[in-house]
Amino acid sequence: MTTRAGGSRTERLDGLPFTRRHRKLLVGSGVGWALDAMDVGLISFVMAALAVHWSLTPTELSWIGSIGFAGMAIGAALGGLLADRFGRRQVFSATLLVYGLATGAAALSTGVAMLIVLRFIVGLGLGAELPVASTLVSEFAPRRIRGRVVVVLEGFWAVGWIMAAVVGYVVVPTGDDGWRWALAIGLVPAAYALVIRYGLPESVRYLESRGRHDEAERIVRDFEASAGVDPAAAPEPATGSVEPAPAGTAPEAPRESLWSRRLRGRTAALWIVWFGINFSYYGAFIWLPSLLVSQGFDLVRSFGYTLVITLAQLPGYAVAAWLIEVWGRRITLAVFLVGSAVSAGLFGLAGSPATIIAAGMALSFFNLGAWGALYAIGPELYPTSTRGSGTGAAAAFGRIASIIAPLLVPVLLTAGGSVMVFGAFAAAFVVAAVAAFALPERKGVALEEV
Numbered sequence: 001m002t003t004r005a006g007g008s009r010t011e012r013l014d015g016l017p018f019t020r021r022h023r024k025l026l027v028g029s030g031v032g033w034a035l036d037a038m039d040v041g042l043i044s045f046v047m048a049a050l051a052v053h054w055s056l057t058p059t060e061l062s063w064i065g066s067i068g069f070a071g072m073a074i075g076a077a078l079g080g081l082l083a084d085r086f087g088r089r090q091v092f093s094a095t096l097l098v099y100g101l102a103t104g105a106a107a108l109s110t111g112v113a114m115l116i117v118l119r120f121i122v123g124l125g126l127g128a129e130l131p132v133a134s135t136l137v138s139e140f141a142p143r144r145i146r147g148r149v150v151v152v153l154e155g156f157w158a159v160g161w162i163m164a165a166v167v168g169y170v171v172v173p174t175g176d177d178g179w180r181w182a183l184a185i186g187l188v189p190a191a192y193a194l195v196i197r198y199g200l201p202e203s204v205r206y207l208e209s210r211g212r213h214d215e216a217e218r219i220v221r222d223f224e225a226s227a228g229v230d231p232a233a234a235p236e237p238a239t240g241s242v243e244p245a246p247a248g249t250a251p252e253a254p255r256e257s258l259w260s261r262r263l264r265g266r267t268a269a270l271w272i273v274w275f276g277i278n279f280s281y282y283g284a285f286i287w288l289p290s291l292l293v294s295q296g297f298d299l300v301r302s303f304g305y306t307l308v309i310t311l312a313q314l315p316g317y318a319v320a321a322w323l324i325e326v327w328g329r330r331i332t333l334a335v336f337l338v339g340s341a342v343s344a345g346l347f348g349l350a351g352s353p354a355t356i357i358a359a360g361m362a363l364s365f366f367n368l369g370a371w372g373a374l375y376a377i378g379p380e381l382y383p384t385s386t387r388g389s390g391t392g393a394a395a396a397f398g399r400i401a402s403i404i405a406p407l408l409v410p411v412l413l414t415a416g417g418s419v420m421v422f423g424a425f426a427a428a429f430v431v432a433a434v435a436a437f438a439l440p441e442r443k444g445v446a447l448e449e450v
Contacts, residue, residue, distance in 0.1 A: 009204055009220045014143040014446055019226040025140055026149060028200045029133045030156035032096055035189040036129050037160025038167070039103055039122065041285075041310075042182055043068060045168030045303060048289040049179040058410040060112055065286045065406035067116045069278075071123020073399030079128025080135075080392015084255075084385065087206055088136035092129060093197035099125025100190030107183035122186075127399060131378070131391040138379035139203045139387070140223070143446055146380070147329055151321035151372035158313035158368055161285075165307040168289070173303065205384040205447070255385045258393060266381045267390070269438035273374060274398030276432025277337070280344060280425035281367055283405030288360070291409075291418070305353070309360035313368040320369035324376055328443040333373035334436040339366030341429035348422030370432075380442035387447075401428075 007015070016022075047061050056064075075095070083091045102121040109115035134150055141149035167185060172178040207216040258267045288309070292302035316336075323332045343366050347359035382390035412421045 009208065009216055010447070012220055013140060013204060013223060016142050016223060016227045016229075018142060018145060018149070019223065021223045021226040022140065022142070022149070025200055026137060026153060028195060029092070029137050030153050030159075032092065032129065032189070032192060032196055033133055033153060034156040034160035034163065035096070035192060036099070036126050037157040038163045039099060039126060039160075039186050039189070040068070041161040041164025042167060042186065043119065044286045044289050044306075045164065045172045046179045046182060047286070048293055048302065049172050051290060051293070053176050053179070054112070056112065061290065062407045062410055063116055064112070064119060066403045068119040068123035068126070069282065069399050069402035069406070071120040071125075072127030073123075073396045073403065075124040075127025075129075076131055076392045076395035076399055077389075078124075078392075080131050080389040080395070082128070083132045083135060083388035083392070084206075087210075088132055088139070088203045088388065089196065089200055090202075092132050092136060092200075093193045095125040095129035095132065096189040096193035096196060097125070099123075099129070100187055100193065103183055103186030104190070106186075107180045127395065128392075130375075131395045132388060134375045135379045135388050135391055136200075136203055138376075139205045139384075139447065140201075144444065145325060146447075147324040147373075147376040147443065148321045150376040150379070151317060151324055154368075154372040154375045155314065155317035155321065157371065158310070158317055161310050161313060162307070165303070165310045169303040169307050205387075209384050256383060258382070258386060258390050263382070263390075265438065266440055267394070269435045270378060270381060270394045271397045272435035273333070273337075273432045273439070274394045275401045276428040276435070277340075277367070277370060277374060278398035279401035279405045279428045280340065280432075281371070282402040283409055284344065284347075284363065284367075284422070284425055286406050287409045291421075292356075294413075305357060305360070308357055309364050312361035312364035316365035316367070316369035317372050319365075320372040324373055325443065328441050329373055329377040329380070330436055330439050330441045333370055333377065333439075334433045336366050336370035336373060337429050337433035337436060340370055341426040341433065343367070344422045344426040344429060348419045348426075350418075377439060377442060380445070380447060381440070383448035 043065065047064055050056050050064070051061055079091055079095060099122045102118050102125065106115055106118040106122065109118060134153060137153050138146060138150050167182050171182045171185075174181070201219045201222070202215070204216045204219050207213070207219070256263060258264070289302050289306050292305055297305070320332055320336060327335075340363060343359060343363035347356070347363055350356045350359045378391040378394060379387050408424075409421055412424055416423075
């Protein structure tokens with residue numbers, strides 16, 4: 001056993017090594033993140049299948065692809081606000097329940113209208129989950145590796161998207177109802193919500209902001225015990241001058257506006273990055289199987305190409321997780337966004353299966369590495385009282401782009417083919433890269449408390 005270092009509870013958490021309790025939190029949150037990605041990824045394969053089985057027009061497919069992101073925009077904003085009010089863990093588990101049940105119900109859709117309504121509800125849950133999960137993990141991660149831990153969390157997105165690609169490749173082409181069975185698998189998150197609710201801790205920073213000091217102390221001691229800190233060396237729980245209040249009546253910490261003089265520059269830059277990366281990522285990957293089908297590949301072959309391209313997401317996350325604590329958040333984000341822009345341009349020019357796969361893998365590598373860096377830097381920009389709403393608002397603004405992009409793809413295809421489509425995506429990546437340089441560097445800096 002080692003003795004405890006002094007300091008506040010958050011300082012004690014920041015000074016810990018990465019322990020089995022951190023691993024449990026990361027994996028528990030990561031599985032929820034992967035299930036989110038699987039649900040988002042599945043719709044791209046469902047769209048390609050429905051284009052064949054229901055003879056849907058590009059416009060109808062666009063709405064199926066976009067409506068979920070409309071829900072995600074609203075969900076991201078509401079999820080962040082609710083997480084600051086009711087806690088990170090509570091909202092996290094609720095979002096899994098919402099989108100899991102809605103996805104299962106979508107498998108029973110009898111027409112386009114029903115599917116669109118249910119996909120909107122799915123989006124509400126999906127959009128709320130991501131900023132809440134990244135905030136929870138960021139608030140527990142040791143300061144020296146906080147960025148790396150959040151990028152690893154984001155890496156579970158690749159696991160989920162690969163799961164979606166496997167389901168799309170194996171299940172969707174099995175028959176006219178293959179897409180229904182694929183969506184039925186999306187019921188899994190509803191069951192996993194119980195694991196989140198009862199298996200993961202609530203944020204210590206959130207508990208302190210609500211005056212629940214005894215709960216916060218117990219959680220900190222649990223993490224310290226997993227690091228070998230001697231419980232006998234622990235100070236008595238400190239409550240200061242604030243007594244724990246009954247649930248629902250605890251005093252709220254003062255909230256600084258996201259657009260205050262101090263925060264508005266970083267908020268604007270973060271929103272621009274979120275917009276650009278959402279526009280390009282979802283415009284490309286939601287339509288990718290359908291674009292390949294439109295180029296003459298059958299469903300099985302196009303799904304197989306998509307699976308191979310998706311596998312490149314994993315090394316992209318791994319490299320970003322390493323670089324973010326070496327180069328820092330800002331430069332890592334900017335470099336991966338520039339790499340994404342170059343890859344998007346090359347994909348638009350690709351004509352053979354080999355060049356399509358090569359450019360697609362490069363796009364997966366750089367784009368998902370950029371996503372990892374973005375999720376790492378977001379929670380670091382705001383104090384505890386507005387951390388959830390700050391990251392949620394940026395995600396919500398970005399989701400506007402993810403609504404627009406799938407609707408715009410058919411228009412761009414008609415105007416100039418794949419070159420026009422991926423040229424627009426490349427331009428959005430460049431704008432996002434420029435905005436990334438306006439973000440403050442937070443490598444090794446403690447999270448703000450108030």
